[in-house]
Amino acid sequence: MNSIEEYERDEIERLVGQRDVPWFAPGDTVRVKVKVVEGTRERLQAFEGVCIARRNRGLGSSFTVRKISYGEGVERVFPLYSPNVAEIEIVRRGDVRRAKLYYLRDLRGKRARIAEKTDGFAAKVVAEEKREAVIAKEATKRASVARQEEKAAQKQAASEAGADS
Numbered sequence: 001m002n003s004i005e006e007y008e009r010d011e012i013e014r015l016v017g018q019r020d021v022p023w024f025a026p027g028d029t030v031r032v033k034v035k036v037v038e039g040t041r042e043r044l045q046a047f048e049g050v051c052i053a054r055r056n057r058g059l060g061s062s063f064t065v066r067k068i069s070y071g072e073g074v075e076r077v078f079p080l081y082s083p084n085v086a087e088i089e090i091v092r093r094g095d096v097r098r099a100k101l102y103y104l105r106d107l108r109g110k111r112a113r114i115a116e117k118t119d120g121f122a123a124k125v126v127a128e129e130k131r132e133a134v135i136a137k138e139a140t141k142r143a144s145v146a147r148q149e150e151k152a153a154q155k156q157a158a159s160e161a162g163a164d165s
Helices: 003-018 102-106 120-164
Strands: 029-038 041-055 062-069 072-079 085-092
Touching (some): 029 062, 029 072
Antiparallel strands (some): 029 085
């Protein structure tokens, strides 16, 4: 392995260590949250669409997402390891037989739909992701209930302390 490949591998490990980059392929519907700076404020902007291409080039890897916005096709190319890409979320897995789905540019309406993948490796990944999402949602719910109970206990303790004096 030469020094450039070693450097790229180290950089990818450093960048991936900060966030989770999920496995996805062309045909999958993804929601990409991008950091947008407006003046002094920074916010996350979501871009949801079908991944029509992946370009795997190490540190220079990127993917193209296409969506229809107000009847107009919009495509955006995202660098996979960019610090401006805050999160990549898979909405659904698509069942396609091509690596590049550029033919979707010419299709409209029902013809541009992609069937959902229901078997094989992607189905296992989807099932695992759904299970993890349910567990995360339950944990968030439990934390919320615990916070509410804690606030109620603090409120009651404060009212009892006020009644004693």
